[in-house]
Amino acid sequence: MRKILAYIMTIVTQIKLATEEAIQHLFPETDLKSATITINQTKPEFKGDYTVVLFPFVKLLKQKPDAIGKTLGDYLLEKTNLFSEYGIVSGFLNLSIKDEYWAKFLVNHYNDTQYGLKAKEDVRVMVEYSSPNTNKPLHFGHLRNIFLGFAMAEILKANGKQVVKGNLINDRGIHICKSMVAWMRYADGATPEKRGIKGDHLVGDYYVKFNDVYKAEIAELKEKGIDEAQAEKEAPIMKEAQALLRQWEAGDKGVRDLWQMMNSWVYEGFDKSYKRLGVDFDKVYHESDTYLLGKTIVEEGLQKGVLFNKEDGSVWVDLTADGLDQKLLLRGDGTSVYITQDLGTAKLKYEDYKLDQSIYVIADEQNYHMQVLKLILKKLGEPCADGIYHLSYGMVELPTGRMKSREGTVVDADDMMDEMINLAQQQTEEAGKTEGYTAEELKHLYETIGMGALKFYLLRVDPKKKMIFNPQESIDLHGFTATFIQYAHARICSILRKENLPLLPDNRHFQSFRLSLPIATAEKNLVLALEQYPFILEGSAIEYNPSSLCNYSFLVAQLFNTFYDEHSIAKAENEEKKQLRLMMIVMTAEVLRNAMHLLGIRLPEKM
RNA sequence: GGCCCGGUAGCUCAGCUGGAUAGAGCACCAGCCUUCUAAGCUGGGGGUCAUUGGUUCGAAUCCAAUCCGGGUCACCA
Structure with missing residues (x-):
């Protein structure tokens, strides 16, 4: 207990309190807010350790700064046991801390493994980070995310929070279907074992292959006189991928088996990378499990009148009053979009762990998305809304511009x-x-x-x-x-x-x-x-x-x-x-x- | 165009809840290994803190406008 108190009373805090006390004692009629006291480390060119800036007191006390400094310095020297001497240089009171203070500090803490750590408190925080797609291996940009998330989780733990490290894996959707199509067409049954490469790399290779073929097919169609937008829609390989996605959603056994197999390759690869990176997760969510969540929240929102239907039955939220736009939450056919599942997942996390705070480590390209997410949850009256914090980070770019996994310009x-x-x-x-x-x-x-x-x-x-x-x-x-x-x-x-x-x-x-x-x-x-x-x-x-x-x-x-x-x-x-x-x-x-x-x-x- | 973020030394970045002559690293120049690890230490050159105005005793820091760069504003995720 003693030690914990000592942590809180940093030397700066002690000086601040002593100064406050001194001013109040010396000038009892003044109304001093502690916020006006500024303590800085003394610049190396002057004698002293910490400095009290005297200017803020000038107007308050109606005295010259140096006069205040002298009164204050004398008082502090006499009434506290912290300082050995002081000096005044043009409005700054430079205080020298007694050497005994530092010696005592060292004796108390030199081998203290808990130094700087805060006592545990019942504040539950989830830090979600990494959150990869399962169609390609991790690249340099993911590393920034992963290191940030891991470090943030550890830092919060050191500050006494109960932390859950979370990972939300985007294991379904058109991107993985693209890899699947290319694998079916061209792999001839290749597996990570047969090819002798990590599973995530194998799957990533077919993602790149898909895009190569896709480009070629578009070019071919364009030669036949079809315009670009149309060609992009009609390229056979893209149609196959979309068909695969529908089959997946319908629960087609063969498609699900292939999907499972290829994802398991990716996970093996990711696990190896995570292990090497020295990071870990307490809870892994999969979008294939959570992508249907959120619909009930939307239904409730409709009933509460927070959301509204358009003619085609699609569901929207109007955020124009908050300076944002209208945002789609459910398609006309009742299927969810990206943000729908995020609404559901936010609630799921909250309920799983009784979270006080939910931190999302996500690149800054999703600033708007995260702002909208939090706002919608708030409008819906979901208690998880307040704890959401987007730890936004800038993207890692190459000198040539952004990394594009489709074009293979990524640093693996x-x-x-x-x-x-x-x-x-x-x-x-x-x-x-x-x-x-x-x-x-x-x-x-x-x-x-x-x-x-x-x-x-x-x-x-x-x-x-x-x-x-x-x-x-x-x-x-x-x-x-x-x-x-x-x-x-x-x-x-x-x-x-x-x-x-x-x-x-x-x-x-x-x-x-x-x-x-x-x-x-x-x-x-x-x-x-x-x-x-x-x-x-x-x-x-x-x-x-x-x-x-x-x-x-x-x-x-x-x-x-x-x-x-x-x-x-x-x-x-x-x-x-x-x-x-x-x-x-x-x-x-x-x-x-x-x-x-x-x-x-x-x-x-x-x- | 609306909203958000950034602009500090040749390069990469600190400093941003206002405080003393704006700091590091890299690169460049000059020194330091019979002494605890030279992956280090010491010194030097190098700045219109994007611009202009405002607030203040005091502005890189706060406010406003402008310029430049980026992000975003999908029935994509």
Whole structure:
């Protein structure tokens, strides 16, 4: 309990409260809102750790900023035990935190595996991510989705939420029928085993084949003088696919069997990819099970008068009052459209798990769709509506534009993983760092480095921004990368090994520690950053933004590297400094492991 | 055209609930390995924060307009 309280009281919060209290005490007649108090980290060119901005008080207190600063600084120094000194530079009160505070902070938290984590609360959240179609293998764009979803789920867990990782597989529809047609026409009974490739790739190959043939057939029809739109409708292979879809909907045994077989190939392939990606799901929904849902909701909506019929019997909702359009919910023949099943699935999820929140990780091309979905559910009075949150992310594009699986201009996810792992191997060998490992350990190391780099690359950018990936330029392993963070971690582990200490040494090792010497700048910068971790972790959950953990972890690794370069740990000036620094690096490694773990990135002990 | 999102160094991006001289990485230049892992560290050059106006003691950050780029507005999913 004590520890949890300590987390909440970050140093910034303490300064804020102390300042508020001080102002109220010094100027009892003023009406101060705590929101006007701004605490920043002091700029490196000035002395101090944290800074109170004085300008907001000027009008309120009718005094010059520097005068307020002096009164405030004197008071804070005298009445609290936090500060060693203060300085005032043109409207900014720069406070120096006592070294004892940082020492105590380290002693309390250096080996705390729960540092930054929040107590469990009864808030249930589903994060739906990945949600692939079963007609083609995963590509680079899916990877952004998958990493984001996984990371977001883990971050929410760390913030105390009960999280269900969900996957809604789009296993039915015209797209899979296209692969099926092409397979029937051209595969000659090919299976993943016979062809020696992953099932998702096999099925994807026939999807591409379909489109090649389709194009050729359209060209042929056009030569016969049929116009393009007509040719697109009449191409035999397309008609076959549509016929197949009708047979599927009618429950035709043969079609269903083929469908089942090809989907099972895809699932085997996906499972291999997911496993390699290190992601998992607690609940998998299939659209073949859920696509008929939602009709009852629509019926109820009609009865309530929220929805209306058109002459042909189709059902619509009018969203023009909300600045949107009219939207079709059921076709004239009574069949559902995309959004109908989403209405049903939203309700299903809600009822399955009593969700407080339902997060959809979906690309930003569906912003409108998700807005409409939430609005309709709200109009229908469905309780699941309020919890819906669209975690929208920008699409991954190539320098030549969007990836198109129909045209085969996609960067395949499995290939990308192979390439990254190869790159890790190549660079490790070039650096001559392969000594002292078994072949098995090396393989594992290359995977840790390669997959780490890939994940970090896709997670380090603000989700809502689109990204352009140039396949010609391989993903870097220097600078702002997972490798950089992994390297800092490996260095720390190396030091601990040489000191015969475990990764998380217990308090016995530091019992004699007493602070008597001042904490150096490079030391303090690192400790200051470590103290901010709970705040960063909380922020990444509130903002639904894993990239803040990337930025933060990189900063910590950078501060560690500077510190490491400047101060020896093994050969510290004396035992006190050695113990202080050991606690610092133990905590640094633990915070980095914790943060990276939430992103699905492993940190090796040696590299 | 309506609605939504983006525009910060040559490139990729932080910073955006307003605070000090706008920061990283890559690339480029110059240094640093008899000392805990040089996948590292230190320093340097490089900016009209798209433009214009407004609010404010103070604007990359908030507001408005404009320009550029993207998305979307299907009885597709």
